[in-house]
Amino acid sequence: MIVYKIGGNVINNPATLHEALDYVAAQVEPAILVHGGGRRANQLITEMGRQPVMVDGRRVTDHATLEIVTMVYAGSINKDIVAQLQARGSNAIGLSGADGNAILARKRPVGAIDYGFAGDVLGVNAPLLDGLLRLGLRPVLCPITHDAHGQLLNTNADTIANEVAKAMAALEHDVSLQYCFELPGVLRDINDHDSVIRTLNPDSYAAYREEGVISAGMIPKLDNAFAAIAAGVREVVIGSLSALRAGEGTRIHGA
Numbered sequence: 453m454i455v456y457k458i459g460g461n462v463i464n465n466p467a468t469l470h471e472a473l474d475y476v477a478a479q480v481e482p483a484i485l486v487h488g489g490g491r492r493a494n495q496l497i498t499e500m501g502r503q504p505v506m507v508d509g510r511r512v513t514d515h516a517t518l519e520i521v522t523m524v525y526a527g528s529i530n531k532d533i534v535a536q537l538q539a540r541g542s543n544a545i546g547l548s549g550a551d552g553n554a555i556l557a558r559k560r561p562v563g564a565i566d567y568g569f570a571g572d573v574l575g576v577n578a579p580l581l582d583g584l585l586r587l588g589l590r591p592v593l594c595p596i597t598h599d600a601h602g603q604l605l606n607t608n609a610d611t612i613a614n615e616v617a618k619a620m621a622a623l624e625h626d627v628s629l630q631y632c633f634e635l636p637g638v639l640r641d642i643n644d645h646d647s648v649i650r651t652l653n654p655d656s657y658a659a660y661r662e663e664g665v666i667s668a669g670m671i672p673k674l675d676n677a678f679a680a681i682a683a684g685v686r687e688v689v690i691g692s693l694s695a696l697r698a699g700e701g702t703r704i705h706g707a
C-alpha cells in the first residue's frame with residue numbers, strides 16, 4: 453500500500469494539487485493520503501495581522517493559531533481534497549486525528565522552546581484505517597490530532613505520514629511512503645534542481661545537516677523518513693510528483 457503525503461506548496465498551486473490528486477485517484481492499490489497546508493496557514497495568519505513562527509520546520513502554535521490551523525487543515529483543505537477525489541471517482545473519507553480516534557497525541561512538553569499546542573503522536577488507530585481501506589474507502593488525513601481530553605493539537609504533517617506508515621507496516625502491510633513536495637528531491641544546492649541527492653543514509657544526512665545543506669522543513673521530513681525505514685516501512689521516497697512518478701527523487705536507506 454501507499455502512504456502519500458502532499459505538502460503546502462503542492463496544495464497551494466491548483467495545477468500541482470490537481471495533478472497529485474489525479475495520481476492518488478489512479479492508484480489501484482490501497483492508499484492513504486496525508487496532507488499539510490502550512491503555506492495556506494501562513495497566508496491566513498499573516499492576513500490576520502499575526503506573524504507565523506516556525507522553529508526547525510515546526511509551528512509554534514498558540515491558541516489563536518490553533519484555531520486558524522484547525523479551520524484550514526481539518527476544514528477547508530481536507531474537505532476540498534475529499535470533494536476533488538470524489539469528483540475523480542475515488543471514495544475518499546476525510547479525518548482529523550480526533551475522528552474515530554485516528555491519531556492520539558500529547559502536547560509537546562515545554563523544553564528550550566515552547567511549541568504551544570503542538571502535538572507529538574502517541575498512537576495511530578491502524579485497525580480503523582485498515583477497516584476503511586477494506587471498505588474501499590480512501591482515508592484523507594489532516595495534521596490535526598487530539599489528546600483524548602478534548603484538546604485538539606497541531607502535528608507536523610510529515611510526522612503524521614511517518615506514524616501512519618509505521619502503524620500500517622506493523623499490521624503487516626507492505627508500505628511505500630512517498631513525500632510529494634515542490635522540488636525534485638533533497639538538493640545539494642537548493643538553487644540547482646539538477647543537484648538531487650539520489651540516496652541518503654543516516655551518516656550522509658548528519659553530514660549534510662552539519663554543512664547546512666539541509667534545513668527548515670526538510671529536517672522534520674528527513675527525521676520522519678529515517679524513523680519510518682527503521683520501523684519496517686519498505687521504502688521512503690521524497691520528490692516532486694513527476695520525480696516520484698518516474699521512480700526518481702531521493703531514496704532513504706537505513707543504517
Ligand SMILES: Nc1ncnc2c1ncn2[C@@H]1O[C@H](COP(=O)(O)OP(=O)(O)O)[C@@H](O)[C@H]1O
Nearest residue numbers: 459460461488633638639665666667668669670
Ligand atoms: N537540501 C534541501 N533540499 C530540498 N529542500 C530543502 C533543502 N533544505 C531545506 N529545504 C526546504 O525544505 C522545504 C520542504 O519542506 P516543507 O516546506 O516542510 O515541505 P512540504 O511542502 O512538504 O510541507 C523546501 O521547500 C525547501 O525550502
Ligand SMILES: CC(=O)N[C@@H](CCC(=O)OP(=O)(O)O)C(=O)O
Nearest residue numbers: 460488489490510511607608609
Ligand atoms: C506542528 C506543525 O508544524 N504543524 C504543521 C502542520 C501542517 C504541515 O505540516 O504542513 P506542510 O506539510 O504543508 O508543511 C504546521 O502548522 O505547519
